Amino acid sequence: MIRIPKALAVADGLAAELADPRSASPEAGGGRAWPQSLAGGAAGIALLHVVRARAGRGDWGTACTWISRAASDDLAAASNAGLYLGAPALAFVLHTAAGSTGRYRNALEKLDDATISITRRRLAEAHARIDDGERPAMKEFDLIRGLTGFAAHHLARHPDHEITADTLAYLVRLTEPLLDGDDALPSWWTDVSPSGEPTPDFPGGHGNFGLAHGIGATLSVLSLALMRGADAPGLADAAGRICAWTDRWRQGDDTEPWWPGFITAGQAAGGRIESALRPRPSWCYGVAGTARAQQLAGLALGEPARVRAAENAMLAALRDPAQLDQVPEIGLCHGTAGLLHAAWRMADQTGNPAIAAELPQMTDRLTAALNRSDRDPELLDGTAGAALVLHTVGTGTVAAPYWDTFLALA
Secondary structure, eight states, rough: OOOOOHHHHHHHHHHHHHHHHHHHHGGOOOOOOOBBTTTSHHHHHHHHHHHHHHTTTTTTTHHHHHHHHTSSSSSOOOOTBBBBBBBHHHHHHHHHTTTTTTTTTHHHHHHHHHHHHHHHHHHHHHHHHHHHHOOOOOOHHOOSSSSSHEEEEEEHHHHHHHHHHHHHHHHHHSSOOOOOOOOOOTTOOBBBBSSSSSOOOOOOOOEETTTTTSHHHHHHHHHHHHTTOOTTTHHHHHHHHHHHHHHOOOOTTTTTTTTOOOEEEHHHHOOOOOOGGOOSSSSSSSSHHHHHHHHHHHHHHOHHHHHHHHHHHHHHHHHHHHHHHTTOOTTTTTTHHHHHHHHHHHHHHHHOOOHHHHHHHHHHHHHHHHHHHOOOOSSSSSHHHHHHHHHHHTTTTTOOOGGGGGOOOO
16 A cells, blocks of 8 residues: 555645535536536536545535535436546446445436446447448547446446446457458547547548547556456457557657557558657556556556556656656646556556655645646546545545546556
């Protein structure tokens, strides 16, 4: 257990700032701050208070108030619903709140039904697309909007349910070659730009390595399923196919490897990328996400060299001031909180002493960034996410069900 007690006082202070929805509600600022948004709405702040209440550091009344705020609108269960929005997001928050208790049983049953129904619709659409030999849209398979996010939730919520096996089976099929496809490009190659839309700058689409919108999260979820003994054929083969592609594009050496955030069709055809394309060490596209995915894959597939390379990649980022300066934000997605938490997860998983030794200075770095920041309350890029990370490294524990499942880190 890796614990940094000084982080707790900061986490407590941030949580206190976010206690009252009347003063801290993200919806007041508009934008993506819809109550049922895990990224930017009340659902995300509810998750912070749920985790703290479960650990005995917070108040269940506060958590329930934020849950009520998150559920205040009509339930979103349309095509835009996913792990980060609507019924699945609320199901994830209430599942985290319930743990092994009977808390929220009735509400969870309704949310489970809605989430399973959405998943089945999305699976049918995805399999029809594969049957037609077409390439996927990012939103079909990514973590935030797509079926990797559903798989992460179902694996945590009900690992032995039929829907979990079906969703994992889709992830396996996602990695298999398309009928009459271009063997030079992987089957998850998408014809759009990283924004999710076609643009002239990406005439041949792109291949995405990241955890937010790319195959990195799929690798994480497949690896976690393997490690948890999920009953779905082909998981190891699917993880191996993704690893073969990421290995093809891995840069640097064994002591300081890194992976691009994405590659274009031109780069794929040319067989090389420039070192200037090294992404900042964020969770969404950089080493905070990709190294953790590689570590999990190495553990799941029994490849110690992959685990070492992943941990070396993280350690190199933590020790490089130039890389750290690229993530001045506080958030989980783009900032220091995401890097700190991924590093903590990696060190806690294998007991890597070198990564563990860097965590106190990373905690100080996040605290300093919070003091400089004009803070947004939201989970993914704001105070709630930073508070969750500081709470976690301060207590040194993450009790199952894991809150960072929505980041595909556990």
